[in-house]
Amino acid sequence: DVKVTQSSRYLVKRTGEKVFLECVQDMDHENMFWYRQDPGLGLRLIYFSYDVKMKEKGDIPEGYSVSREKKERFSLILESASTNQTSMYLCASSAIGQEAFFGQGTRLTVV
Amino acid sequence: AQRVTQPEKLLSVFKGAPVELKCNYSYSGSPELFWYVQYSRQRLQLLLRHISRESIKGFTADLNKGETSFHLKKPFAQEEDSAMYYCALSNSGTYKYIFGTGTRLKVLA
Numbered sequence: 001d002v003k004v005t006q007s008s009r010y011l012v013k014r015t016g017e018k019v020f021l022e023c024v025q026d027m028d029h030e031n032m033f034w035y036r037q038d039p040g041l042g043l044r045l046i047y048f049s050y051d052v053k054m055k056e057k058g059d060i061p062e063g064y065s066v067s068r069e070k071k072e073r074f075s076l077i078l079e080s081a082s083t084n085q086t087s088m089y090l091c092a093s094s095a096i097g098q099e100a101f102f103g104q105g106t107r108l109t110v111v
Numbered sequence: 112a113q114r115v116t117q118p119e120k121l122l123s124v125f126k127g128a129p130v131e132l133k134c135n136y137s138y139s140g141s142p143e144l145f146w147y148v149q150y151s152r153q154r155l156q157l158l159l160r161h162i163s164r165e166s167i168k169g170f171t172a173d174l175n176k177g178e179t180s181f182h183l184k185k186p187f188a189q190e191e192d193s194a195m196y197y198c199a200l201s202n203s204g205t206y207k208y209i210f211g212t213g214t215r216l217k218v219l220a
Binding site: 030031033035040041042043044045048050056058090092094096097098099100102103104105 | 117120143145147154155156157160197199201202206207208209210211212213
């Protein structure tokens, strides 16, 4: 059974904190993605990575950075958390042009 | 630019009625189109993709390149079809995976 695992289901952080969201996949996929999911806005792509140490900005990269030091792990970093980053964050992985597999999501609340 | 448009945020139908969830896309190349579904309290999962031309849980979707559409259809809705549905586009050249804003389907008894 394929697996994409996000390190936390729920997180509560304070404004200004540096926040790390971790994602691990066990399918040897080249591509990994971070999205945020908000009601009425769907899934918006924050960053994606197509190889180790390779990344590209998605549609809403401001306030976020990413790290991919190993093929199986893709981290999303909120440099200085703000209340407008309160959201559900979804990680996904895929082989090139193939089905994407999703993690269970991390609901982040910034207070 | 790649874009996926789902014009309906909410679609309510009665059990046994036909369902059509609309999806339009913009992309200059040859995209891969997908439908994903998210049931309550479950993770997002693939429903079907255009290249496989399968029918999954009674749903079908036809890629219409002339109209740049990939509408999802089911002839007779069931209550268990109630979920959030997302249309998505991918392309091997760009690696990006773009989703629409989603349509919530409610099937009423």
